[in-house]
Amino acid sequence: MKTTHRCTVLARRHLTPRTVRLTLGGPTLIGLTPLPAQDVEVLLADARGRRVKRHYTIRQARPKVGEWDIDAVLHAAGGPGTTWAASAETGSPVEFVGPKGKLQLRLADGHLFVGDEASLPAIAALTEALPDGQEAAVVVETESPADRVPIAAGRVRWLERDGAPAGDPQGLLAAVAEEFREGRFEQVYLLTEAHAARALRELVHGAGVRPDHVFAKGYWTADRRPARILWNSR
Template sequence: MTITITTPYRIFDVSLARREILSPNMARLTFAGPQVRHMATLAPDQRIKIFFPKQDGLPPAIPHRPDWYELYKLQPPGERVPMRTYTIRYLRADAGEVDIDFVLHGDNGPASRWAANADLGDPVQISAPNRDHLAGNQGYEWKPPAGVRNVLLIADLTAVPAAIGILEELSMLSDPPKTQAFFEVPDAGDRLPLPQWPGLDVHWMVQSEVAAELARYGALMIDAAAKARLPQGAIASIAVPELAEIDVDKDSLWERADTRDGSFYGWVAGEADAVRIIRNLLIKDRGVDRSLVNLMGYWRHGRIRD
């Protein structure tokens, strides 16, 4: 009997089909399985959850039911299978395959460890949009206004997969916007292939090539936010009276742009404390209209998040 799952997100059982090393610190893992035919991706920064085996090696077994998240949260934290957030890089639903690009940051996290060490055929589970039951804006923030004329992207390596997807999407437009892209990466070899067009200005900022104070996580992204060119249309007409501080060790930093004005659109993602500083820098110090910028803490140095 075929059961149709009618929730906008659903659980997919998949296994590792291929691993391709893209750069010194990034690998593309291709996951496959018949259920992937029912997966959807709605934007280049489409976020999904991946469930990895626990320390004991037992594969995740999230039930295929709509209330899986409530059940998951009912378990004591130490007993849950690790769940981490990633970005769909490419989906070939009809072929039953999905690509996800993993930063290989060492064996200190279950996701990075699994990405580096898993054998072909090893299973994981994914929570992702359900192609059979889509419901609007699910799990992505890249929603530029039609005809946007200036784009600013600032990302570290965790957000480079989404950012390159954004550049690929923009490059397909008949008249792509002027775009500044600043990417902080650990090594020169992490500069990945990008699309090109005359208005695209890319800055790869390599941590291993700069002095120690600029090599710490996020410092080069902050530097980029200080020097990015801002068109007049990016600046708020009324100065921000105050900007509430965010404690990135307690709360997630996630602020969405909300605009139909095509003069400027920003997308900033990476280490959360760096994004917090960039938020202050762009909005408070440089006067950027906060409704024009997405600001997203993708991970927090020294902390574990799911």
Template structure:
């Protein structure tokens, strides 16, 4: 499947007060093989302009260089998302409407309508990760991690999930053992950290999948390694977003350290 192309909106609906689910169709989606935690890049065009896609084939680095070569006034804004679900030639993507000043993705999602068009890169099978083979899979994340956690829970029956959301209205139907944590005004990530630190996990081998705000993900990972004795190789982790920063901002020293460690484990998530 060609990992790049256009997506057209066919449906928009609010699934919670702060979550918009957008259904897309596009060439190549019908032949897309599903897998858990299926990620893609969405390309949001500048206001009043059509989507301009990079004209490059082959690996992702050549594609990215072609993307950067697009003149800045025409270059779309790129953001990473996870496929929430798929049905034949369509995919669903959930957008969390963050409070405060809206970034380009949140602003687009808040006014998305049938017929709108975005660009995409992915999902690319080259980034497919194997499922853990341990006795227990610990999943922990915030609102932005719900689509990936949902896809993981649909594939395994040995998961324990902790999910932090703004309040009870943000809960969504998910299969399996899910512990919902409500911020209710508390600092983002604090409820999730408290719950995972206090959790009594079932006996047996355990792997972990962590995603959400980057500093919270780091704190969770440090807890599992330093306090629970997890080997780093059994922890899959991704900082989806950064407090007070966007994906357009330069990476911090911690971001670079995380990236280097993930590349060092590029042979795959052991989870044995």
């Protein structure tokens, strides 16, 4: 059973206009070293007071002092997660479970990471954790160039939606197909909207990547009804 941590927000700062970094700290974090891209499950309440959970990647950890950084994207139509991240101030209490997550880096002849704003913290953490000599390419779709953050990879392809709805896989599919025309990847990580992850997985399998070398995770789920997006997991 994972430990429930009762911690405090120690600091906050904006990385981009829509992304805020919150530093969480407490005695139960001392000595804990999460794996790259593991996350926490923050325990919140929705507008009706019902208990809800939202997941955030542990971007950086300092086990000696018991501090973890998490990066949260503030969505225009966000729910409890955005409300919390937008209002959490230094000194605010926060309760969460973690670290959680089974994603692990493995040695490979070329890594490809694919994602969007929700998975940018995970992609940044994973690329930074790659051993020396392991080459990586990254494809990330965002709303605008203002959402970009530094990524430690040999090649980063940034896409903007240009009015397309978030979660539409077409831009990512075209960009990933182009990556396979330009290079070879033995290990692929698909960290996107859930439906997009499935479509991308089919493309990657068709490009010859073995199924056990593809890690696909839906970081959020788009409702397919018009003009409505549900950010379920972030």
